[in-house]
Amino acid sequence: ETGVTQTPRHLVMGMTNKKSLKCEQHLGHNAMYWYKQSAKKPLELMFVYNFKEQTENNSVPSRFSPECPNSSHLFLHLHTLQPEDSALYLCASSQVAGGLTDTQYFGPGTRLTVL
């Protein structure tokens, strides 16, 4: 596996379900990100982890809970979501968050539908 991988690629869940999204990067990077991409809206940064420490929480509701056990893996735990949370959730990684040349590499995304 190379680059940034995400599983599952598609997820349908009810509002009372609990599920988790997984991201893994094989680039030796130290920073990982979660973004939300809704139709006709710009990418919304949700969380940033740098060297396993959360450095950014962009006012994300608590029904989204990130976890970064090491620099290569990132999870997004979901519970009691709302239909408006349906979107493409993208994971990205970069060498170090905070560097000027913070080029981010994206995974393919998880298409989430909340019923």
Next chain:
Amino acid sequence: QKEVEQDPGPLSVPEGAIVSLNCTYSNSAFQYFMWYRQYSRKGPELLMYTYSSGNKEDGRFTAQVDKSSKYISLFIRDSQPSDSATYLCAMSAKTNAGKSTFGDGTTLTVKP
């Protein structure tokens, strides 16, 4: 006012045309500029990056930055149907702790 404004599109051109995709920005601290291409149902992929005013060329793609006007462009020469995608500009500043600010994206269709 958004920090980054991108021409909304959609844009439809015939194969072989020259395409110009544009973004303006308001934050003069932005120093690093990127263009991403996103195919339908895929994640964005980095196309080009630059951190200086002027032009940077890579094959059929040219990224242009004009810091005095706070304006960046991506030119695609001899456009191909495979270039059909959404193009996102992104930029970052040291003061942002490296967080990239993205434009809304411009959807391009190149017709054979």
